[in-house]
Amino acid sequence: MIAEIAFGSLIGGLYLKASMKQKGGGGANDHEKIIRIAEACDLTKQGQSLRLHRKTEEERFTEYVYQIPPGLSFKKFEKHIHEFQDGLNIKKREYEFNRKGLKELWRYLKEGRFNRATFRRDIHNILFIKNDIKKSIKMSYDGMLHFKVFDKDMETMIKLEDSFFDGCYDWRVPLGDNGEEMLNWKIGREHMAVAGGTRQGKSQFIKLIITSLLNLYPDQTEFSLLDLKDGLTLQRYEILKQTKHYAEDLHSATTLLDSIYNEMKQKMEQVKQGGYETADEAGLGKKHFIIIDEAAELSPIIKKDEREKRNKCQQRLSEIARLGAGLNYILIFCTQYPTVDVMSKDIKSNLNQVVCFKLRSGNQSQVVLDEWGAEKLECPGRALVMDGVARHKVQVPLVGEDLIKRTIQPHINIKPRKDEKHAKDDSKETTNREHTLVIEEV
Structure with missing residues (x-):
């Protein structure tokens, strides 16, 4: 005792x-x-x-x-x-x-x-x-x-949890923890630039945005995905019912951007005929997110082959950035090569929201943020966020594979394969006996 x-x-x-x-x-x-x-x-x-x-x-x-x-x-x-x-x-x-x-x-x-x-x-x-x-x-x-x-510095790794969505409404999505609280991005009519070096958090941020939108606003969200890194980042989202367009190379990207531009022109005419100024006023509340990863693949200066198509892509991106926001087309422009050759003045001037992960040099930071600082970020997932008014340093949450699978599963759109369709057609033709093989005795 x-x-x-x-x-x-x-x-x-x-x-x-x-x-x-x-x-x-x-x-x-x-x-x-x-x-x-x-x-x-x-x-x-x-x-x-x-x-x-x-x-x-x-x-x-x-x-x-x-x-x-x-x-x-x-x-x-x-x-x-x-x-x-x-x-x-x-x-x-x-x-x-x-x-x-x-x-x-x-x-x-x-x-x-x-x-x-x-x-x-x-x-x-x-x-x-x-x-x-x-x-x-x-x-x-x-x-x-x-x-x-x-008493403690910001966490170097935060895992996305369902509870992070609790305070999100009216087109707000989780953005990152600033040491005091979880900040939200209020999606309005602003396009976004996302920059960062290799394995610094850029692809994870894209997953965060898509996962959050599917959790919070699945019926009001549409995607056009340009995964120009051979489909390594966004291929799992191609089969979602919210995904209207998908591209993995320059040729399909050209077609995709042309399609979006034509859709925008049609919606613009529809809004104009109703006497409205914006899609929201016309009751067209769905938001269409055009997510590009890696935007440098479309630069005619970085990539010198097939310049005509790359110039056309740059022209379409400039038009989407200039006209799309009022029609609820939101451009998310992602690159690990933030130079003036990739982010032209026409595009950059319309990217009012910026999320910047660690970059290799202060010059790259200047291109994205108009100031130094991104080259000094401490760890992967740490980002500087600018919303046109204030600058915040945040730790972007890591999205686990289990949460991604659980989120996308209800939205998978299974399309019949071509051979299944042909098999169905052949069966129908056999029933009508229009082309049945008849063997007769001689």
Whole structure:
């Protein structure tokens, strides 16, 4: 009995000690550090420093709201964001309780592998997993200076779950986690550019969009898919009833884009005859998504053969980007070669939504985002998102194979094969006995 009490007290003491270390017991809190860093960076005016207005603790971060001394601007604080980031990350560790360690502890005690000098340290190492704390911050200004301090950086891998669809309505789909919450893309009448290097998340993002649309708006969605990487990414979606057109090479892509352009002209005439300005006003609410992966295959500058067809494809893409949004034709233009040769000015000027994964160089980032930054993204799935107003850094969810199969299964459109159709026709002709072989005795 005494041994059990002593053992329980030891475990409790170790856990309490680990918890105190996790919270950084005894050291300066984040508010005090922010004030000290601001003073060290000379972010004061006439002896006045930041003044705390309020502190709010949320589930994933703590927000500090400050009044800036008169005469200082938010830009000056923003220039020192790295100093604040590093100053809040003085070496700390957190200790996570390891339940599996209980069995190891039992063997440790039973086999008598301990000694008095290392006993407490050994038990601590068995029962707790050590993790380094890396805090991240976000700064914003709305008349007051906002510091959001996150105890952990964004997750490097998030798996798409059905619960992510709960807050999606009115053409909203999951986009990515920004460390505070899951952001949604409100699909309106804007086209989208998606760029990223090899295996950085571009194809996964396409799967995320298609899977989300099929889950949320299956009866209001249509697809035209141009999978110009030999059908490796989008072939499983070809057999969906929502897929109206599908192409895997330059020749079929030319035909597909011509068909879409002709459909657009017909719908435009229909809207015009009704006296409306947009398809939504005319009651034509279905959205038709034209998804291209890899758009560089259609560039007459990157690919120099069959230039006439490639020029025609570029012309059609420019017309779709310019005229399609009001008719509910949404272009999702994906490429891993974001250069001016691939993303022409006519097309880029109409791509108001941008999702950019890690790129090889700052020049490529400039083409897509009009600024540097995408070349410094930390891991696959991490993306910069621009919606024409704000820029966000997000971790795009990974779509599992099970969820994809479960999502597309109800929408598969099984078409009869040609040989089955011919067999049916032959059977009908035999019944009518119009071409039956008759063998007569001679």
